[in-house]
Amino acid sequence: xxxxxxxxxxxxxxxxxxxxxxxxxxxxxxxxxxxxxxxxxxxxxxxxxxxxxxxxxxxxxxxxxxxxxxxxxxxxxxxxxxxxxxxxxxxxxxxxxxxxxxxxxxxxxxxxxxxxxxxxxxxxxxxxxxxxxxxxxxxxxxxxxxxxxxxxxxxxxxxxxxxxxxxxxxxxxxxxxxxxxxxxxxxxxxxxxxxxxxxxxxxxxxxxxxxxxxxxxxxxxxxx
Amino acid sequence: xxxxxxxxxxxxxxxxxxxxxxxxxxxxxxxxxxxxxxxxxxxxxxxxxxxxxxxxxxxxxxxxxxxxxxxxxxxxxxxxxxxxxxxxxxxxxxxxxxxxxxxxxxxxxxxxxxxxxxxxxxxxxxxxxxxxxxxxxxxxxxxxxxxxxxxxxxxxxxxxxxxxxxxxxxxxxxxxxxxxxxxxxxxxxxxxxxxxxxxxxxxxxxxxxxxxxxxxxxxxxxxxxxxxxxxxxxxxxxxxxxxxxxxxxxxxxxxxxxxxxxxxxxxxxxxxxxxxxxxxxxxxxxxxxxxxxxxxxxxxxxxxxxxxxxxxxx
Numbered sequence: 286x287x288x289x290x291x292x293x294x295x296x297x298x299x300x301x302x303x304x305x306x307x308x309x310x311x312x313x314x315x316x317x318x319x320x321x322x323x324x325x326x327x328x329x330x331x332x333x334x335x336x337x338x339x340x341x342x343x344x345x346x347x348x349x350x351x352x353x354x355x356x357x358x359x360x361x362x363x364x365x366x367x368x369x370x371x372x373x374x375x376x377x378x379x380x381x382x383x384x385x386x387x388x389x390x391x392x393x394x395x396x397x398x399x400x401x402x403x404x405x406x407x408x409x410x411x412x413x414x415x416x417x418x419x420x421x422x423x424x425x426x427x428x429x430x431x432x433x434x435x436x437x438x439x440x441x442x443x444x445x446x447x448x449x450x451x452x453x454x455x456x457x458x459x460x461x462x463x464x465x466x467x468x469x470x471x472x473x474x475x476x477x478x479x480x481x482x483x484x485x486x487x488x489x490x491x492x493x494x495x496x497x498x499x500x501x502x503x504x505x506x507x508x509x
Numbered sequence: 510x511x512x513x514x515x516x517x518x519x520x521x522x523x524x525x526x527x528x529x530x531x532x533x534x535x536x537x538x539x540x541x542x543x544x545x546x547x548x549x550x551x552x553x554x555x556x557x558x559x560x561x562x563x564x565x566x567x568x569x570x571x572x573x574x575x576x577x578x579x580x581x582x583x584x585x586x587x588x589x590x591x592x593x594x595x596x597x598x599x600x601x602x603x604x605x606x607x608x609x610x611x612x613x614x615x616x617x618x619x620x621x622x623x624x625x626x627x628x629x630x631x632x633x634x635x636x637x638x639x640x641x642x643x644x645x646x647x648x649x650x651x652x653x654x655x656x657x658x659x660x661x662x663x664x665x666x667x668x669x670x671x672x673x674x675x676x677x678x679x680x681x682x683x684x685x686x687x688x689x690x691x692x693x694x695x696x697x698x699x700x701x702x703x704x705x706x707x708x709x710x711x712x713x714x715x716x717x718x719x720x721x722x723x724x725x726x727x728x729x730x731x732x733x734x735x736x737x738x739x740x741x742x743x744x745x746x747x748x749x750x751x752x753x754x755x756x757x758x759x760x761x762x763x764x765x766x767x768x769x770x771x772x773x774x775x776x777x778x779x780x781x782x783x784x785x786x787x788x789x790x791x792x793x794x795x796x797x798x799x800x801x802x803x804x805x806x807x808x809x810x811x812x813x814x815x816x817x818x819x820x821x822x823x
Contacts, residue, residue: 298711322794333592333593334574334577334578334581334582334583334592334789334790335582335592335645335787335789336792336793337787337793338645340793380596394794395793395794395795397797398795398797400785400797403782403784403785406782407781407782411782412780414781425780434758439651463780464780466591466643466762467690467691467761467762468586468690470688501573
């Protein structure tokens with residue numbers, strides 16, 4: 286007997302997505318633990334001469350990747366007509382928050398060695414860090430309201446609140462763009478994908494407005 | 510002391526020979542695959558050992574970074590913008606035969622074979638601090654000779670106020686130059702008194718051997734009180750000028766990179782602090798190091814900048 290959609294998501298797709306989301310963490314942890322001899326020195330676990338920067342990059346880019354994948358769920362649903370994809374979105378979004386927190390922790394500890402004075406100065410004075418930190422703060426209410434109970438409690442306001450994901454994604458990509466020294470090719474790729482994902486929504490919104498205004502009766506007679 | 514008699518091993522517990530041989534083959538296969546992915550397809554010729562003396566007076570006593578760290582973590586955009594790119598791509602550079610053009614305000618000019626450039630100079634090892642503008646640092650045992658000795662041979666005229674260093678342009682040898690990340694060739698420069706300073710080294714080696722390509726073979730500059738980018742690599746031209754050279758990073762982003770680029774913990778990069786640095790190789794949970802004025806060489810070089818506003822001349 287074929288599995289129902291419910292069961293396929295619960296026992297197959299969701300666990301697979303969950304494991305896939307943990308791969309970057311495994312990579313980073315493997316790289317951190319390999320020099321201590323706890324793990325075999327596989328080439329994959331060689332994070333190079335500057336493991337701190339490498340891990341910061343791995344978890345940072347994973348955050349961006351997950352934000353973009355989360356934003357791609359709705360367009361994919363509409364294009365493929367497979368409404369069930371929405372069942373994966375919460376996990377992707379919460380993982381984006383998880384990696385954003387890890388990115389911040391790696392910055393606080395290994396990168397800044399918990400030098401609070403320097404950290405506060407960075408957040409206030411360095412525009413790209415201010416951007417990243419703002420995005421992280423904005424992710425907190427989204428993660429906090431990601432449960433079914435909160436969705437029910439907030440009703441329509443839940444959707445309004447979760448539109449914060451658009452400015453968060455923009456800030457995240459901007460944060461990345463602003464910290465590269467000269468080679469903006471990779472941030473440009475992120476920005477282009479984000480532009481497509483947000484542009485698609487603008488276009489949809491425009492379409493809906495056009496169709497509703499066409500079908501609506503004229504509200505006021507034209508002045509002559 | 511009680512010595513226990515070993516328990517008899519039952520025949521069923523002994524692994525048949527065919528099985529354990531097979532197991533060994535699998536493990537060997539795994540190891541082989543691992544090693545193959547680490548080694549480059551064609552390993553480069555070993556770097557020749559150099560004849561040199563240690564110059565303790567010009568060396569710091571901090572522990573040098575490993576050869577591995579120094580030769581795999583490089584900013585050398587001619588071979589790619591990732592720090593691991595130069596080590597992966599620089600095998601295409603041919604550091605021999607090499608020639609260096611001497612030009613501009615000097616009595617002796619022309620194109621010289623590298624061997625003629627190097628011949629009169631005795632090599633020495635100096636262990637210098639290295640501070641990147643990106644707020645990381647290393648300790649590096651360079652082999653080279655004072656730039657001032659080289660400059661004197663070409664008799665710069667009184668109009669020679671600056672020295673300009675140009676890096677090779679060759680898209681075949683330097684694949685990173687196929688993209689226009691920077692305005693090639695890479696140009697750097699020093700004021701003539703900076704160039705003549707005894708600390709300023711023309712480096713030709715690292716850890717007692719010739720420079721690896723990714724570290725700027727065959728000839729690179731090393732002024733240890735300045736941020737790393739000031740030190741031109743794979744130099745093909747040295748030019749004496751009256752005007753201040755237009756150094757590449759200054760041209761690309763004038764508000765972020767100046768001409769002087771002296772290490773200065775009190776003058777931040779617009780996007781990050783220069784007050785402290787991360788020492789490469791100290792592991793994942795290391796403390797940061799305070800950045801020292803002029804990278805710790807203030808006693809020797811501060812007088813070069815007397816009366817100058819270092820905030821403006823960053």
